Amino acid sequence: MRKRALEEAERWMLERIGQGSDGLAAVYPAMLNCLIALRVLGYSKDHPAYKKAAQDFAGLFVEDPEDFRIQPCMSPIWDTAINLIALAESGLPADDPALRRAAKWLLDKEVRIRGDWALNNSHPEASGWAFEYNNVYYPDVDDTAMVLMALRLVRPEENWGLEGAFRRALDWELSFQCRDGGWAAFDKNVTTPWLEDMPFADHNAILDPTCSDLTARTLELLGYIAFNPKTRCVRDAIHYLIETQEADGSWYGRWGVNYIYGTWQVLRGLRAIGYDMTQDWILRGRDWLESCQNDDGGWGETCATYENPATKGIGRSTPSQTAWAIMGICACGDVDRPSIQRGLRFLLSSQRPDGSWEEPEITGTGFPGVFYLKYDMYRQNFPLLALATYVNYRNGFITRPGFYQA
DSSP, X not given: OHHHHHHHXXXXXXXXXXXXXXXXXXSHXXXXXXXXXXXXXXXXXXXXXXXXXXXXXXXXXXXXXXXXXXXXXOOHHHHHHHHHHHHHHTTOOTTOHHHHHHHHHHHHTOOOSOOGGGGTXXXXXXXXXXXXXXXTTOOBHHHHHHHHHHHTTSOOOGGGOHHHHHHHHHHHHHTXXXXXXXXXXXXXXXXXXXXXXXXXXXTTTSSOOXXXXXXXXHHHHHHHTTOOTTXXXXXXXXXXXXXXXXXXXXXXXXXXXXXXXXXXXXXXXXXXXXXXXXXXXXXXXXXXXXXXXXXXXXXXXXXXXXXXXXXXXXXXXXXHHHHHHHHHHXXXXXXXXXXXXXXXXXXXXXXXXXXXXXXXXXXXXXXXXXXXXXXXXXXXXXXXXXXXXHXXXXXXXXXXXXXXXX
């Protein structure tokens, strides 16, 4: 039994470090453990499998005159999609060459392999996008939603096959809705709590629970392509968001720091889907955001909130978190609210002469309480998107016209 189990684990690992993947899951912990496992299994450093795994791992290294760092992973799909959205919403024409180049690059990165997600999801056709350059076994719901929101804003060339790819990926995304009405990142209904009681439960990150931010982002996508609150999947998702709201009106942010991130995305998603934003439970989310605005007009929150929720909404103002809060409050209507105006002044006054913002703080989440992610583009693309969102709302629309409707 042990011999057979080791052989199967070895086969599985070799398959996932082969062609189409930049290392096992294309993320630091799995890639490092893969190198250790290969050596334990007797692979020499000259073996092609080990050499590829080592080369992929070295691709995470960052060397400069000051220091040496190892990135946890790459984020090109995610960064490109957000940047495309920010530029398009800011008024760059839908047929702008830069937008078209980015959109075509994203289209070419669509995953067409049935990865490990297929064990719990019988959806017949593979699609979706991963986070990294090449990670074909692990596309995820969040990147797929963000990419689809980006692609809809670009006027495609006739030979791109955008409509087919969009429909395929949308069906794939919808197939991941879980029993509770929410969406998780990589899997469907992988929430069995006893698995976290095992000694190798990987910092209690062995499960893939549904979360409010991913669920709301999916609602945002669906709203932009003509879904409405009466659709069954949308009704279930809204019920999930009602059930997961915190007592103070905020929402937990699984993939961004933290309650500011979760609350912004829920409010934005509900506005996009056409929900009545005057409902008391929704306005409690807006009020919570306003309650934690800093004296300088910005918003900030630290990674410590994952260990101590009592510190939620407290932190030095950052451009990205200020942008999230502004967009969340804008989603509730009344863009003349003093909190929005103060937040905009913070962004404008902290912008540097070259148009950029400075943000040394970490506002991205990998695994709460374990490791966090510093997305260097967040300090640029989200402030730009917040400014564009404000202008668009003032002009009477919540998003630029798209080129795809469900």
